[in-house]
Amino acid sequence: MTPSYSRSASVRREIAFLRSQLGSTKTEKEEALKRLQAVKDAAKLSLEKSSKRYDLDLEDAINELKTKSRSSFEVVDKVQNSLPDVQELRQAVADAMRKLVDARNRVRELESTQSIDRTARQASSQSLSRAGAIGLYSTDLRCFRIIHLQTRGDNDTEKIRELTGELQEHKAREVAAEKEAESRDSRYQQLLQKLSSVEQRLEAVKVESEIRNEKYVNFVVRDSSYNILEERFEDQSITLRVTRESNGDLQERLITTEATHALQNTASQLDLKIKGQEGELGATLKDHEDKLKNQEELYRARIDAEEKRASRAEYDLAASRAMAQSLQENLATTSAEVQSLREQLDKALLPDPILAEENEEEKSFIKTLVQTSQAIHEQELITKGNDLRRRDNTIKELRAKMHVLESTLAKHLKAQAQTQAKMPPPAAENRSMINPAAWTSSDPSSSPPASGPQAPDRDMPSTNVDNTATAKSTPVPSSLPGRTIPIMPTALVQVTPVQGEIIGEQGKAMQTGLKTPSAYRPPAPELAAGPSGNQVAFSTLAMDSSDEIAEFDVPLATVLRKRDVIESPPRAADNVAASKPPLKRLVCFYLSVSLTTFQIIRYRGPRRVKLMNG
DSSP: OOHHHHHHHHHHHHHHHHHHHHHHHHHHHHHHHHHHHHHHHHHHHHHHHHHHHHHHHHHHHHHHHHHHHHOHHHHHHHHHHHHHHHHHHHHHHHHHHHHHHHHHHHHHHHHHHHHHHHHHHHHHHHHHHHHHHHHHHHHHHHHHHHHHHHHHHHHHHHHHHHHHHHHHHHHHHHHHHHHHHHHHHHHHHHHHHHHHHHHHHHHHHHHHHHHHHHHHHHHHHHOOOHHHHHHHHHHHHHHHHHHHHHHHHHHHHHHHHHHHHHHHHHHHHHHHHHHHHHHHHHHHHHHHHHHHHHHHHHHHHHHHHHHHHHHHHHHHHHHHHHHHHHHHHHHHHHHHHHHHHHHHHHHOOOOOOOBOOOOHHHHHHHHHHHHHHHHHHHHHHHHHHHHHHHHHHHHHHHHHHHHHHHHHHHHHHHHHHHHHHTOOOTTOOOOOSSOHHHHHOOOTTTSOOOSSOOOOSSOOOOOOBOOTTTTOBOOOOSSOTTOOOOOOOOSOOOOOOOTTSOGGGHHHHHHHOOOOOOOOOOOOHHHHHOSSTTOOSOTTTOOTTOSSOOBOOOOHHHHSOOTTOOOOOOOOTTSSBOSOOOHHHHHHHHHHHHHHHHHHHHHSOOOOOOBOOO
């Protein structure tokens, strides 16, 4: 396997790992939403049960209010006696508001941790862009290798051409040597023919010499004269000279024949050498042809493999870019949804309640509502903190693994550059630069250690909420021991503005962040007592010397009004109808007042409670 294929495989594994992490974060988000919904459902059920339980109490309270309305002076005395209790209740509500402000500060910290998650997503998108750059580098490297292989192929073809030229020269030399050998063979045959003719002449001369000897003997026998002998001697001397000359010629011919024989031996040796060189050249030519075929097959296979890897890398790059685009779109949609939900939450202004005189049951009811809301909010903060710590730990692990991956990639590229400088053989195996055991093993020792302590896998049981009977709540610790939450400043934090601001300035408050509410100022006793100290608090229910309760209609503007709406003037006594209102309307009114007070305390911060008369 080539390094480009291993890099593309590592990029695919990293993309799959990021996908799995994204799926896990989505599942965690869904689980958190389910938990939040379950908590909301439980709160709704508890509120419904408490409302049903308080319906009966309300009936009893209404009956008691009937008896109290008959004796207005007693009611006035009771109101004057209950004023210090109301002041204490207001102080308790102010303390609860301060605790809610602290809870909002904790929510700010949670939103800062959410900004850390956003930075982690940006880092993942940057890692995807780095993977694309690595793919481009791998394609450039493949092109450079193809060019290098083409140059080597051109050099091999030039060497083959040179070898073919040398082979042709050797063939020409062989043809010339064959021609010289043929000419030497023809000369040798001519010399052999001349030698045979000379031998025949020598035999003829010998025969003639014998005949002459016989004649000479006969001549000596016949004629014994001295002159004839001298003439014969002279003739013999002449013949001897002739024979000597012929012997010299024969010796010269023998020397020439020996030279031709030596030349023939050298020619045969040259023939053998030429044949051996021809065999060697044929073997080398076959070897070169086989090597050339093998190299061509290897080059073709490499080119095909490189083309396939390039196509795979392009496909993986396109898929990674599409996935990054889809992730960015999902992130944009989720941020837009969060923005819209926050805007809807900011726009959802809750109405101010019209509160009458509070009794002991209402005080206990408000205390239980505050305690349950605070317990639910603290439990949500604890669960969100645990989830965010888990995400922080996973992000740290991912960063450590990315650091290890970058270091291994740098080492692999450095080793590859060194091996290219040393020109390794083409069949060398490239090992994978990623240890799959570090990514797939479930052993905690295989994963790189994250900086700082890690959060546990399960949420710690909350012990911050006491029973409702104690009417006390322990404060939530800012952070668990041994566990740190990284806090980073964000450029823009959208939170719900303070309700004391004007509606037109809420957009500025959303952009600048949450403002600290001003110190709580209790209302003046004149407002609580009304314009006159002897006026009855429950004037709408009072009737002079009558057992019936006067029917009254609470206008929608008084329930669904804004913060700074001016109070309506008291109704005249003539507008009050004399008919008896149904019990269901009174119960619904009282429930709406109690629920609006709970929602105001839960979501909108400290509010001033005013005792409305008439």
